[in-house]
Amino acid sequence: MTRRQTARQLRVPLTVRAVHAGAALLAAGALAHVLWSGLHERGVALAFGALVLVGELARRSDATRGDDRGGAVREREPAPLGAAGALAYALLGENAGHATHHGVLQVVAVAAAAFLAGAVPHLARGRAPTLDHMARRVLTIAFAAVLFQPLYNSGKSAELIGHGPYYALWLVVIVALTGLCDAVLAAALVRARTRWPFGPLLRDELRAKRGIGSAVGASGAVMALAVAVAGLWALPLFCLPLLLTQLSFSRYAAVRTTYRQTITSLARATEIAGYTPQGHARRVAALSRAVGHDLGLSGADLVVLEYAALMHDIGQLSLVDPVRHGATADLPAVEQRRIALLGGAVVRQTGVPADVAVVVERQADPYRDQPLTARIVRAANAYDEMARGEGPGGPLAALERLRLATGRDYQPEVVESLARVLSRGGLAPAGG
Known part of the structure; x- marks a missing residue:
């Protein structure tokens, strides 16, 4: 910091x-x-x-x-x-x-x-x-x-x-x-x-x-x-x-506190197994919740958003070989959707509300077909993956890549909201 x-x-x-x-x-x-x-x-x-x-x-x-x-x-x-x-x-x-x-x-x-x-x-x-x-x-x-x-x-x-x-x-x-x-x-x-x-x-x-x-x-x-x-x-x-x-x-x-701790522990399974970097789920959840607040979400929508962001990578546990650095944003669209659907199926077995599973399942869909919560998780996840390991210029470079992909992969309003959230706290390197 x-x-x-x-x-x-x-x-x-x-x-x-x-x-x-x-x-x-x-x-x-x-x-x-x-x-x-x-x-x-x-x-x-x-x-x-x-x-x-x-x-x-x-x-x-x-x-x-x-x-x-x-x-x-x-x-x-x-x-x-x-x-x-x-x-x-x-x-x-x-x-x-x-x-x-x-x-x-x-x-x-x-x-x-x-x-x-x-x-x-x-x-x-x-x-x-x-x-x-x-x-x-x-x-x-x-x-x-x-x-x-x-x-x-x-x-x-x-x-x-x-x-x-x-x-x-x-x-x-x-x-x-x-x-x-x-x-x-x-x-x-x-x-x-x-x-x-x-x-x-x-x-x-x-x-x-x-x-x-x-x-x-x-x-x-x-x-x-x-x-x-x-x-x-x-x-x-x-x-x-x-x-x-x-x-x-x-x-x-x-x-409620125990319930959230259980979800957080479950979300860390991908980190413990070596599929995703340490702290990735927590960072994506914090960014997603902040963007949700910035865009005016409240109440139950924010809870669903946070839980889905914590568990968004759980589908990677089905992979035989881990994705390099857990960066699913760089995978082909078909593979991203397969992992997302598998993750949603796992979430449905945990007793978490069905709305959370829907967000996890649809995070890799074309953004125009996604609910707003899934669009937020997708953008926050991509930012954390892109900014990781790029040094001091990583956050700015990641935002620039997201902006270039708006209209195709990411909703422009979500990306601009993410930029506002990051600017308020400084553009810290992901994982920093």
Whole structure:
């Protein structure tokens, strides 16, 4: 890796720095305000702070370590109990029928203090939450508190909304807007780091909100309403469903992670047998996923693309004599298709979704007959094969060869997307 590439990776985009700085200043200002003026309704603040702290301590410590750029399975909300507790405190107006007056800054201070305290054990194990996740959490809780606390404490909400069904509807609207705020922040941070299109990233985040995000939002609103009527004794009652949900999601994420590791291990069979160079499948998968993001693919399509890219060479195990350097792009078209069909047949026997097998089977077809995912895998594979072993000029030479073959072997839009992806990270030699 060159010094230029290292510097580019270490450089934090301005948008990311702005979000981190904004969250840090807000949290520091809120904590300073509370230290100066003291806690209002100390018992309520400590109860909600303890709830958030327990949620943070119970978080999946590896859930935020996945990287969208690398394609790892990533749990969107690793600490649902902590998130719901902080949201409930932001939406709290009464405690057992008595009005509360804690305000926006105290909400931020209590939540931030609990987040930081809960991160300490994970930090000691080297698995602390990412700064992006922490900044988003502080800013979204502040957003919810700003929408609720000033109106409630000033009495405007009672005049305009009252305390009946419209009050509950108001909380639902605030929860929905808070979820939208969090999705926009998450997409903006990934966009700043990767330069992938904002629209598909936002769509991915909003789709994720339909699962655990909806449970967190609904639980936060219900906890706030329950404490308003029954007092703080309602908190333990509503913690149990979220703890069970967190356990279920943890098990699901573990299964998904194991599933991906199995596919990765299977994909390495060609490398272990000497049919393909070390790291080839992993590089093609990383390039394919980045190109897929750049072209606007999202959700299930990206998963299919990554799995197919990892297993695209598995058909070579049927060959008696390995192809030199595993470079199937240089073989006759008939031989490429035979290997691809054999690979697809192997994939179908592994229990991987049929869509993955289709991509593997069709990667050697004329590109106009291929689905977009197969076009991406074909171009990424050809680039890695062409650039390998060509020295410093290999990446540029490989791109030039791909461009010359567009319209015949490769889709022009895919090749240009590949060029954009490579330019963002520097044109590193394949395998470097």
